Amino acid sequence: MTDKADPQDPRVSFQELKLLLKAILINNRTSSETADILAENCAGCERDNALSHGIFRMPGYVDSLRSGWVDGRAVPDIAQFGPSFIRIDARNGFAQRALASADQLIRRTVRETGIAIVAIRNSHHFSALWPDVEPFALAGYMAITAVNGLANVVPHGGRLAVYGTNPIAFAVPVHDAQPLVVDQATSVMANGEVRLHALANKPVPSGTGVDRDGNPTIDPHAILAGGALNTFGGYKGSSIALFVEILAGAVTGGQFSFENDFTGFPGAQTPKAGQLLIVIDPNCGGLTNFESRLALLCAQLVDAGQDRLPGARRFANRAAADQSGIPIALGELQRLRTLAGE
Template sequence: MSTRINLSLDQVFDLAHRALTHNGMADDHARAIAEVITQGQRDECHSHGLYRVLVCVRSLRSGKVDPAAQPTLSQPAPSIVKVDAHFGYSLLAFQHGLPRLVEAAHKQGVAALVIRNCFHFSALWPEVEAIAAHGLVGMAMTPSHAWVAPEGGNRGVFGTNPLAFAWPRAGQEPFVFDFATSAIARGDIELHARQEKAIPLGWGLDADGVPTTDARAALDGAMQTFGGHKGSALAAMIELLAGALIGDLTSAESLTFDAGAGATPCHGELLLAFDPQRFGADDFEQGQQRAEQLFHAITGQGARLPSQRRFTARQRSQAEGVWVERSLLRDIEGLLT
């Protein structure tokens, strides 16, 4: 018998939604989270797909997350939108803040969305893609927990601190990248540990600060940054912009706040939106042509654009459904009993 089973995208959403609501998540939060989990599974981002249902339920059971918190919105300046998640998950807060962010960016040319006091587990590409769908250039960044050692160090200071960017393209998928400033997303190491697979050197250090291929040892020790000192500097920038600047927790403070509960990291998020038409004005069309020339210069020599594999997986999943490990399905179904 195959170790995997095929599910439609509707079945993925329904399973995630039922597991969340069964464990006490309010319906509006559960729908926002299940939608993004479905997107992750659809695009074959397995570390941010159905696996995250287990993480969300564990966080709910920790007692840290408010499962029914209603976000509140304010706009302290014409180009700054703030949403307080009140210690709920971030995705409903993002849904509340997105329309105001879009409106502000179109009016001002550039705008920021600040989400505070939120638990955040998801990839950032769904959020920057949602910004790009309005014809805006989008950026997003968050800290997490202090799992990542600075280059030259051996103890966690930074979070995985992802950075995402989306550039809208007429009539086709946007140019998108989303990457952790750690060598790999923590969820990928967790999946390797779950499947008892070795990890490559360069992903993590054991508790003694020694590079390791043991996934569980890396989870107990420290992760490493990508690109050495360059990734380390970008991680520090994100701590400053999406932590200190917006008045929310750094990754070290978030880990302290968790106090061993094992919940999803609690912190803030910073999103930026730029209106190409306001920036480009009379030169907007020429700017778009320059962008397309750049993309063609990349793909014309056989290289691929970031997220191209994900977009290909998206088309395949929409036509054929997705394949999910039976062991993962059993674990999720166990949350419904």
């Protein structure tokens, strides 16, 4: 994850940033309700220094909305099948809005049945996954999610992009501590990170991707201009990307990453992707020690020498931002204000 923070940058509060982002979205064909959800999500990424999905994404949201590729005013259609299976048709809107609209139903389903499986289709996901799972861990549940995207990742040994960067995330509560939150692409590098490297004209590490002819490259521009990323972890990582593609692109009734087609929507960037979310009540059946067992496991990881727990960097950044504001370069702030029509 790219870290920024120039001590000279101006600081804005989370609320100030959220309102600015909300205004940008409302100005660009988004309902107030959806704008509120996306602004909270994007400002949260910036606050936590999850920069590949922070304010750097706003022009992409705006271009996609203006192109008509994604519907910022879509109202999702939610249906429950059996005690635990919830299907959502996001109606070409954002997955985060779909999830927020079903939040109460998901929580009730988990309370009553011990598990909720949420399959979102016809949706766009242009952000990090941790905001989708972390709130459930804060409520005492385990949440697991997978999202597919735009085909820009080659399967192991392949030449053509088939998978999206297909992220997967999970979050669990830990006794007397922040939840444990893991959120990662199944490509060597997230596409947003490649774009940040391209903006900074910085090479990516060797093994990250291939150019348009399938040759290995460390040039982020070549990866973005018709090239592709590799999956992490060789053929094993490639199979995890396949797993995500099936969960998010098929179990949901959504589409595969390679089925995205921006033709006719110049400027569109948000991947039309499916999302599968599973929320589990670990206390189901009278278990009472899940969180303390997780605390034991985390302590063991630290004792074993793991330098930090997943999610810890974000929580530390969040605490710092809550105290002294979110650092944003003046030029970026001005660009956001212009987008907001100020």
